[in-house]
Amino acid sequence: MKYVSFLAANGTETWGVAIDGTVYDLGPTGKNLAANVRELIENGAFGTELDLSGAPTIDEAEITHLPSLTNPGKIICIGVNYLAHQEESGKTGQTAPTVFTRFADTQMGHLAPAVKPASTTKFDYEGEMALVIGKEAWRVSEEDSWDHIAGYACYNDFSVRDWQKAASQWIPGKNFPATGGFGPYLVPAKDLGDVNKLTLETRVNGEVRQNAPVSNLVFNIPQLINYVTAFTKLNPGDVVVTGTPGGVGLFWGEGGLLNDGDVVEVEITGLGVLRNTVKDEV
Known part of the structure; x- marks a missing residue:
């Protein structure tokens, strides 16, 4: 469904x-x-x-x-959570997940424009898989983590890199309006089977930029839920965005970053294709 x-x-x-x-x-x-x-x-x-x-x-x-969930209470995002992305960004050897937050009003749905802020020259994509919490989760063990997941969706954590890298905290670069693509569908966990067998692919104007199995997560889904619920209670409808593979535009090489008119697609096995077109802020 x-x-x-x-x-x-x-x-x-x-x-x-x-x-x-x-x-x-x-x-x-x-x-x-x-x-x-x-x-x-x-x-x-x-x-x-x-x-x-x-x-x-x-x-x-x-x-x-619209975004798959229009009114999540919390959106918890995980940074550099695929080894290839850790290596390209020089952030290997982490002993705990990198965590930041995104605000619900920065999200947009499938086919909506991804708005490139006028204040940046470094607009980037990050194809990711999001999970949605199905029941109250507080201090959840890794063994019990799967029971707290309602479903999954594609996510594109469009990032404003110069704002992100201006200080040690990433929140400014992750919360410009219309930069959190979420959709097109939310698929129940029970309909997907083993999510570790899913593959995530990100394309820009049809060119494959990212491709990795979900099994390549450095901190896997049980570990993420265990870690996050150790410091904050998650409620039904809260979202955890699990991280992006290697191949983001910042490290892709010349022409890797996004400009007006670029079409970005995030496809995950069984979850559909999330498509957004970059539009300059006016």
């Missing part, structure tokens, strides 16, 4: 499921099974069998995508 958040024709935020190119509206403008995907997760209904009968339908090609 592929869950999608989108704008209805009247501009109302709603959600539904996408099946073979058709979206069944199950949100406020449809069957109203929940106000949004986060509420569905909180109610324990995410990933369960849903009654689609009588739900209004829309051609998926005609919807305006």
